[in-house]
Amino acid sequence: MDTKTFKRTLQHSENYNRKGFGHKEEVSTQLQSEYESSLIQEIRNSNYTIKKGNTTIRLAQAFGFCWGVERAVAMAYETRQHFPTERIWITNEIIHNPSVNQRMQEMGVGFIPVTTNKKDFSVVEQGDVVILPAFGASVQEMQILHDKGCQIVDTTCPWVSKVWNTVEKHKKGEFTSIIHGKYKHEETVATSSFAGKYLIVLNLQEAEYVSNYILHGGDREEFLTKFAKAYSANFDPDKDLEKVGIANQTTMLKGETEQIGKIFEKTMMQKYGTLALNDHFQSFNTICDATQERQDAMLELVEHELDLIIVIGGFNSSNTTQLQQIAINRNIPSYHIDSVARIKSSNAIEHRQLNGEIATTTNWLPREETIVGVTSGASTPDKVVEDIIEKIFSLKAFNIN
Ligand SMILES: C/C(=C\COP(=O)(O)OP(=O)(O)O)CO
Numbered sequence: 001m002d003t004k005t006f007k008r009t010l011q012h013s014e015n016y017n018r019k020g021f022g023h024k025e026e027v028s029t030q031l032q033s034e035y036e037s038s039l040i041q042e043i044r045n046s047n048y049t050i051k052k053g054n055t056t057i058r059l060a061q062a063f064g065f066c067w068g069v070e071r072a073v074a075m076a077y078e079t080r081q082h083f084p085t086e087r088i089w090i091t092n093e094i095i096h097n098p099s100v101n102q103r104m105q106e107m108g109v110g111f112i113p114v115t116t117n118k119k120d121f122s123v124v125e126q127g128d129v130v131i132l133p134a135f136g137a138s139v140q141e142m143q144i145l146h147d148k149g150c151q152i153v154d155t156t157c158p159w160v161s162k163v164w165n166t167v168e169k170h171k172k173g174e175f176t177s178i179i180h181g182k183y184k185h186e187e188t189v190a191t192s193s194f195a196g197k198y199l200i201v202l203n204l205q206e207a208e209y210v211s212n213y214i215l216h217g218g219d220r221e222e223f224l225t226k227f228a229k230a231y232s233a234n235f236d237p238d239k240d241l242e243k244v245g246i247a248n249q250t251t252m253l254k255g256e257t258e259q260i261g262k263i264f265e266k267t268m269m270q271k272y273g274t275l276a277l278n279d280h281f282q283s284f285n286t287i288c289d290a291t292q293e294r295q296d297a298m299l300e301l302v303e304h305e306l307d308l309i310i311v312i313g314g315f316n317s318s319n320t321t322q323l324q325q326i327a328i329n330r331n332i333p334s335y336h337i338d339s340v341a342r343i344k345s346s347n348a349i350e351h352r353q354l355n356g357e358i359a360t361t362t363n364w365l366p367r368e369e370t371i372v373g374v375t376s377g378a379s380t381p382d383k384v385v386e387d388i389i390e391k392i393f394s395l396k397a398f399n400i401n
């Protein structure tokens with residue numbers, strides 16, 4: 001499929017909207033009351049710190065809703081306002097936060113059902129409205145919806161679309177896109193659908209493995225098994241790694257994407273020589289500002305003296321996981337939770353570990369003077385952060401165990 005032409009056709013179609021419907025002011029009051037917090041604003045205004053009794057909360061200097069999330073959620077609310085009686089669907093979670101997705105359902109926005117790992121678009125009828133989430137959607141999904149003649153409201157973050165343009169450039173120059181990301185993640189699924197040849201690498205180890213294969217060859221079958229589901233159809237590691245371009249899922253660890261870029265730049269230089277580098281390697285910066293700011297703020301937060309860190313965000317939120325990785329790298333006890341309900345008592349907290357498993361830690365909140373670092377992912381409403389801070393204060397005030 002000529003994805004570039006299709007996208008242009010879609011964007012000119014009268015059934016397509018990516019600008020909202022002019023109800024910004026009406027929905028902003030609703031969004032404010034549902035997601036914002038006066039306590040968090042107060043803490044922001046007092047140098048990101050608040051102390052009550054023997055407990056200090058130190059917030060990261062950048063956290064919570066990013067611009068792209070605010071925009072996508074506002075567009076979804078506007079869509080409901082603009083189409084009060086039409087059936088509205090969304091192709092995936094709007095963002096990775098359970099409370100926001102719950103609100104979507106309460107507003108009557110239906111999630112496309114999934115049967116045997118496949119989305120069932122047969123529920124969508126002509127005249128229905130379909131929202132594409134902040135992560136975007138694959139070009140194949142867009143085509144199905146366009147063919148059905150439904151109204152498409154595209155909330156894809158422009159930073160994500162920027163990555164799609166990057167992989168289109170790779171495709172034009174016959175470069176294979178090396179995408180730093182998680183192959184199952186909605187954004188990476190969408191990005192790879194716009195790429196020509198692609199290979200998705202998760203981390204530095206995988207990048208090193210590919211680099212080594214480029215330089216010295218290796219076991220082709222092992223390569224294909226290792227990266228199963230993470231490359232384009234008919235990908236051949238012996239032929240398709242001669243020209244590579246770098247792209248990423250916007251919310252990966254910034255430093256890691258940069259290092260992966262450097263690994264491939266060095267590899268191509270070593271294999272083809274400095275003068276031929278531009279014929280074999282392309283790199284554009286596709287890390288979004290919000291990811292960068294939140295990770296930088298976390299790196300600054302962990303420089304302070306902290307007894308523990310609470311990282312708040314959906315359990316499937318990639319950027320939240322990256323924030324926790326920073327705490328783990330610094331050996332600070334840290335707990336990734338998605339809502340106040342995970343705090344059972346000062347004796348028990350239920351939290352997500354980096355490997356995805358849910359664990360319960362006992363005696364997590366010290367009785368004595370305590371400094372708690374707090375941050376939240378780009379999809380976490382301030383209200384959720386407020387509830388958690390209030391809970392910590394109340395547990396400490398009563399020393400409830
Ligand atoms: C929508 C979006 C980021 C907002 O945070 P999310 O937590 O929803 O997503 P992610 O970190 O990618 O799992 C895609 O860049």
Ligand code: SF4
Pocket residue numbers: 066067068069134157158159160250251288289290291319378
């Ligand atoms: S994290 Fe970046 S790319 Fe993702 S929605 Fe927010 S601003 Fe957009």
